[in-house]
Amino acid sequence: MLCLAAAQQGAFAQSQDSTFHKKALNDSARKAVRSSYSFQQPASVVPVLFGTQRREQLLQSQGVLSGNELLSFPVAQIEAALYGKFAGLYLLQPSAKPGEDAASVSLRGRNPLVLVDGVPRNLNSINPEQIASVSVLKDALATSIYGMRGGNGVILIETKRGSVAPRKISFTAQTGIQKQLNLPSFLNAADYSTLFNEALVNDGKQPIYTPDAIQKYRDGSDPVLYPNVDWYNSILKKKATQQRYNLNFSGGNEKARYFVDLDYLSQDGFFVSDAKRNSYETNNSFKRYGFRTNIDADLTKNLLLSLNIFGRIRNGNEPGAIDATLLGLTGTDLIYNNLLRTPNNAYPMLNPDGSFGGNQQFTNNLYAQVVGSGYRPAYNRNLGVDFSLKQKLDALLDGLYVKGKGSFNTYYSELINRSKSFAVYQYTPIPGGNPDIIKYGTDGSQNNSSTQNVANRQIYAEFLAGYDRVFGNHEINASLNYNMDTFVNGADMSIDNSALAARFQYNYSKKYFIELVSSYMGMNRYQKNHQWGFFPAAGLGWDLSKEDFMQSFKNLNTLKLRGSYGRSADNNGAGYFVYDQFYNASSSVYFGSPATGNGSIIEAVLANPNLTWETTDKLNVGLDIALFQNRLQFSAEYYHNAYSGLLQQRGTNASAIIGNERPNENIGKRTYSGVELTAGYHGQTGQVNWFVNANASISKSKVDYMDEVIRPYDWMKRTGLPAGQPFGVVADGFFQNQAEIDNSAKIDGYKAVPGDIRYKDLNGDGVINVFDEQALGSTKPMVFYGLTAGLNYKGFEFSMVWNGVSNRNVFVNGAGTYEFQSFGLGGSGQAFAHHLDRWTPATASTATYPRLTVGNNINNQRASSFWLKNGSYLRLKNVEVAYSLPQRWISFIKLDRARIFVNGSNLLTITPLERVDPEVVSWDYPNQRVFNFGINLQF
Structure with a gap:
């Protein structure tokens, strides 16, 4: 399925054919290189796996986006620029932590493979200025040619290339301000102390804060003994900067074309710094830092050489904080977690003598973790080279050609530990004398160690023979290729994928279309007699607009019916040679008298010699309509993807019977189906060029089979429900009094009191337990959608992107929601504004939160409908306003174009959720709103 976004200039410049590259860009297109939207006709040629196709012959389910559309997004990771752009593509950004803020990507319910210039790569290896187009390939006809690696769909990125045109230099500088969204509303020390006393009483304990202490917390009269520290505003800045600079060159002649890109991005975090304490940044x-050089050279009239050299350096930094008691977290993750578990009255940030405040209970001062714990740099290096030769063989057979391609990629990541320990001091003033000071911890020297985190390399090779020919009304396009991909991670043995793939296309009079693809692929992580599989697909199409009986419809340009069916697979879960049984060293076994220790081994997870790939059978039916000289386009698709052989552990027959953990087996079955709609229009009203693109996806999943444990009631069963469906007990208000508790079902392992959450006894046995858990929230298909619109007028440009989702369930729980969570901090973590609405005898009729308790509460905090919320939202994801200075103003300094732009992301969110962002629900590293200003100069 083609998005109207394919209209943008740059999406068509993908062909390796030298005759295609020799087509000079017209002047208006060249002047629109940096513009986000150029209001042109859809590209006539689109990238597919192992080549390109003309739009008119395309039968695949595919969406295409020009790389220029990504430039209006002030984001560090490419994934964040894809929101709302493609039908079937669902994105979720669970964290905004610098360097780790990439969104998770799901294509028709599964995680797709990413290819950059036809080679499997990570999206981190490329920046937006380098991208010519992004394509999503969804059905079997598009992906079966990639065999057992294409079962989950493919995201195909093509980089920019030079053309036959005068040299063009483009420089872009931009700077932005980041602001964190949906920060928790922490209680001040007085309110916290009041609620903590209440929680202690609810737990049957004595309160620990006197009225006098609470008053001192409230009036701030003694900030040393009765502190009230606003930790968020004490250790976090209100804003952080982001900068990006890009310089690229392009051009060429009949013999050689080039594209060169240099890019720099700097993104700061929100922690405060202390230059007086440190000579380094914490x-x-x-x-x-990134660079890319893409060169195409005609060595002879019929021999084209293409060479890509690219690299990237990614450097990160964070505070050196470490606390083994908190799930082994370090640095940024540790500090943000501790923010949720350190109350405002825990200790003063700094004592009167400037030392770090603390006490026996709280020995990790938050401010000290930020500025006094050293630092942890991280270094990542990525270098790659692509090399290809394409030889035309028209002398042997008109339309025949061969192509060879090789690629080498290497990646290295190193973590440096320059952390240090620090001491905290409990400072107690003594009237008329020296203060009483108790020290906890030590001021240690700085560590200086390094760890090789990741080191891998990849070698990819491809040989292709193709044949393209037109015989009157008959057109044939055929190709046969062999490809291999070898990936080595650290000291592991390599992962080897090899495939023989073929494609055949035929059309008659551009009306009737047929396409056949297949792949015979093998992988070395399976048993030798189970390594290879055959994956075919076929597609048919009929463009009714070309029929004679349709010629009276003058405004109709395309009316194409198309369908495809085929098989592909996914081998990503193969594991490390899990068909062989491994044995691990274990503790010593003692024999004799006196006992003598002897080394022993223990059986690892059971091997599975029959392990194989997960298979996908895909059906896709589509309708494409284009009207009014292709200004109006519409596509509708229905898909049904049946996955079988999914890797799962058996749920029946407890592993204790066999004394070992069960292996993954190919037993699971799931179905993903849905409808995808795409529509767009670009037009002109007077001197205003404008466009609007919209897409919507209705995505349904179903667990057809899983080896479930025995569940006595139908409402407990997962089979037949959507994949990932949340389960839990059904909340039924709060217990209001003891009589109500006495007349209700008992809670297994817990004695309820008034103010606790009451649950429905589904099986009527008088006990609330696992047998009362059912599917929670909506089981309807998820609906997600996007809209992109814009206009330009006499150098002014405006564009906006919206995205949204409906029928989405999210659990809002954890330390950012529950009261007094600690994880090793003495059961006295933070409390929040929504806890003021807790149940008490006085607020019983209006309470929206259960009674307060200290630490974990196995009843109130269990998975239930009380914590499951409607996660639907509509978000104004991006807006850009730009102005290109008139040529007469800049021509005297030899500028072709000067464009000033302002853009922003996450500007508005409409959601029924309270307190939390609909994506970063867990309070991990909050989502961000970014305001960005920049200028682009072209010479």
Whole structure:
């Protein structure tokens, strides 16, 4: 399925064919290179796996986006620029931490493979200025040619290339301000102390804060003994900067074309710094340096050489904080977690003598973790080379050609530990004398160690023979290729994928279309007699607009019916040679008298010699309509993807019977189906060029089979429900009094009191337990959608992107929601504004939160409908306003174009959720709103 966004200039410049590259860009298109939207006709040629196709012959389910559309997004990771752009593509950004803020990507319910210039790569290896187009390939006809690696769909990125045109230099500088969204509303020390006393009483304990202490917390009369520290505003800045600079060159002649790109990104975190204490930076940050050189050269009239050289340096930094008691977290993650678990009255940030405040209970001062714990740099290096030769063989057979391609990629990541320990001091003033000071911890020297985190390399090779020919009304396009991909991670043995793939296309009079693709692929992580599989697909199409009986419809340009069916697979879960049984060293076994220790081994997870790939059978039916000289386009698709052989552990027959953990087996079955709609229009009203693109996806999943444990009631069963469906007990208000508790079902392992959450007894046995858990929230298909619109007028440009989702369930729970969570901090973590609405006898009729308790509460905090919320939202994801200075103002300094732009992301969110961002629900590293200003100069 083609998005109207394919209209943008740059999406068509993908062909390796030298005759295609020799087509000079017209002047208006060249002047629109940096513009986000150029209001042109859809590209006539689109990229597919192992080549390109003309739009008119395309039968695949595909969406295409020009790389220029990504430039209006002030984001560090490419994924964040894809929101709302493609039908079927769902994105979720669970964290905004610098360097780790990439969104998770789901294509028709599964995680797709990413290819850059036809080679499997990570999206981190490329920046937006380098991208010519992004394509999503969804059905079997598009992905079966990639065999057992294409079962989950493919995101195909093509980089920019030079053309036959005068040299063009483009420089872009931009700077932005980041602001964190949906920060928790912490209670001040007085309110916290009041609620903590109440929680202690609810737990049957004595309160620990006197009225006098609470008053001192409230009036701030003694900030040393009765502190009230606003930790968020004490250790976090209100804003952080982001900068990006890009310089690229392009051009060429009949013999050679080139594109060169240099890019720099700097993204700061929100932690405060203390230059008086440190000569180094402790704030978290992310810096990225990238370069790319793409060259195409005609060595002879019929021999084309293409060479890509690219690299990236990614450097990160964060505070050196470490606390083994808190799930082994370090640095930024540790500090943000501790923010949720350190109350405002825990200790003063600094004592009167400037030392770090603390006490026996709280020995990790938050401010000290930020500025006094050293720092942790991280270094990542990525270098790659692509090399290809394409030889035309028209002398042997008109339309025949061969192509060879090789690629080498290497990646290295190193973590440096320059952390240090610090002491905290409990400072007690003594009237008329020296203060009483108790020290906890030590001021240690700085560590200086490094760890190789990741080191991998990849070698990719491809050989292709193709044949393109037109015989009157008959057109044939055929190709046969062999490809291999070898990936080595650290000291592991390599992962080897090899495939023989073929494609055949035929059309008659551009009306009737047929396409056949297949792949015979093998992988070395399976048993030798289970390594290879055959994956075919076929597609048919009929463009009714070309029929004679349709010629009276003058405004109709395309009316194409198309369908495809085929098989592909996913081998990503193969594991490390899990068909062989491994044995691990274990503790010593003692024999004899006196006992003598002897080394022993223990059986690892059971091997599975029959392990194989997960298979996908895909059906896709589509309708494409284009009207009014292709200004109006519409596509509708229905898909049904049946996954079988999914890797799962058996749920029946407890592993204790066999004394070992069960292996993954190919037993699961799931179905993903849905409808996808795309529509767009670009037009002109007077001197105003404008466009609007919209897409919507209705996505349904179903667990057809899983080896469930025995569940006695139908409402407990997962089979037949959507994949990932949340389960829990059904909340039924709060217990209001003891009589109500006495007349209700008992809670297994817990004695309820008034103010606790009451649950429905589904099986009527008088006990609330796992047998009362059912599917929670909506089981309807998820609906997600996007809208992109814009206009330009006499150099002014405006564009906006909206995205949204409906029928989405999210659990809002954890330390950012529950009261007094600690994880090793003595059961006295933070409390929040929404806890003021807790249940008490006085607020019983209006309470929206259960009674307060200290630490974990197995009844109130269990998975239930009380914590499951409607996660639907509509978000103004991006807005850009730009102005290109008139040529007469800049021509005297030899400028072709000067464009000033302002853009922003996450500007508005409409959601029924309270307190939390609909994506970063867990309070991990809050989502961000970014305001960005920049200028682009072209010479």
